[in-house]
Amino acid sequence: MKLLDVKNILNAKVLFGEHLLNTEVKRVFASDLISEMLINVTPGTLLITSLTNAHVIHTAQVMDASGVVFVGGKTPDQEVIKNGSMSNIPLFSTEYLIFDCCGLLFQSGLKGNKKDKH
Amino acid sequence: MPVDPLQYTPKITLEFKIGEKDFYMAGESASRTKRTLQQLGLNQEVIKRVAIIIYEAAMNVTIHATKGVLKILIDPNEIDVITEDEGPGIPDIDLAMQEGYSTAPYEVREMGFGAGMGLPNIKQNSDELHIETKVGVGTTVKAKVYLKEGGFTSA
Numbered sequence: 395m396k397l398l399d400v401k402n403i404l405n406a407k408v409l410f411g412e413h414l415l416n417t418e419v420k421r422v423f424a425s426d427l428i429s430e431m432l433i434n435v436t437p438g439t440l441l442i443t444s445l446t447n448a449h450v451i452h453t454a455q456v457m458d459a460s461g462v463v464f465v466g467g468k469t470p471d472q473e474v475i476k477n478g479s480m481s482n483i484p485l486f487s488t489e490y491l492i493f494d495c496c497g498l499l500f501q502s503g504l505k506g507n508k509k510d511k512h
Numbered sequence: 513m514p515v516d517p518l519q520y521t522p523k524i525t526l527e528f529k530i531g532e533k534d535f536y537m538a539g540e541s542a543s544r545t546k547r548t549l550q551q552l553g554l555n556q557e558v559i560k561r562v563a564i565i566i567y568e569a570a571m572n573v574t575i576h577a578t579k580g581v582l583k584i585l586i587d588p589n590e591i592d593v594i595t596e597d598e599g600p601g602i603p604d605i606d607l608a609m610q611e612g613y614s615t616a617p618y619e620v621r622e623m624g625f626g627a628g629m630g631l632p633n634i635k636q637n638s639d640e641l642h643i644e645t646k647v648g649v650g651t652t653v654k655a656k657v658y659l660k661e662g663g664f665t666s667a
């Protein structure tokens with residue numbers, strides 16, 4: 395599935411990365427805990443979260459996430475969005491809450507990340 | 513003298529100061545170090561492990577200590593991630609190492625920390641972990657990642 399599909403399924407607003415919507419989404423991981431993200435986000439993972447601070451961007455960048463979806467209509471500060479654009483991480487905002495986001499994406503064929511202990 | 517097979521200058525040290533409530537230093541240093549390691553041609557798995565250790569260890573200094581320094585020593589055989597901080601120290605390391613144990617205050621929980629997973633995460637991703645701590649003085653965390661076979665081949 396591509397980011398463009400994710401955008402359509404979640405009826406999401408693209409905060410950054412219109413030009414990156416062709417990126418492949420491999421898996422999905424949803425969490426509001428940074429330590430959990432560091433464990434479970436593998437390259438190509440789409441990250442779903444209700445956190446909107448710069449840690450999400452740093453984590454997505456370090457772990458090579460394919461993008462970040464902010465749920466519940468939340469939008470990070472301009473500063474954080476800029477941070478994402480500098481790291482080339484596509485950012486989305488959707489009105490759906492976490493459960494619905496995950497449900498909709500799962501229904502469309504995406505799967506979660508297995509706990510990948512190294 | 514045997515010729516060093518690696519095509520970069522051995523022993524590179526990166527150093528970052530971590531100030532009080534410097535919440536974004538951890539992520540920034542993890543992300544900057546990742547770039548450096550990519551330039552050196554290390555494989556993705558090693559880079560990921562080092563970045564996780566840096567993020568968690570530096571964040572612990574920010575959250576739990578007063579101030580400190582983060583050092584990354586890159587050597588042909590291994591990478592050391594070291595944090596040295598001035599702070600309260602850890603009274604019971606075994607307890608602190610347990611998944612889920614956290615004394616993080618509310619303000620940092622709101623930011624997505626305080627799961628009590630940082631130290632277990634560091635342990636999981638390092639080949640050696642040494643923690644020295646003195647209550648009321650500070651803590652030193654040294655984590656090593658070996659660069660044996662393939663540490664330098666891009667995956």
Ligand SMILES: Nc1ncnc2c1ncn2[C@@H]1O[C@H](COP(=O)(O)OP(=O)(O)OP(=O)(O)O)[C@@H](O)[C@H]1O
Binds near residue numbers: 616629
């Ligand atoms: N540098 C440090 N100085 C003082 N105490 C520390 C330090 N690092 C860890 N601790 C103590 O060990 C506990 C567990 O640390 P750990 O990193 O596993 O979890 P956390 O930081 O509380 O939450 P998380 O890392 O999941 O965000 C901390 O809550 C704190 O009490």
Ligand SMILES: [Mg+2]
Binds near residue numbers: 568571572626
């Ligand atoms: Mg921690």
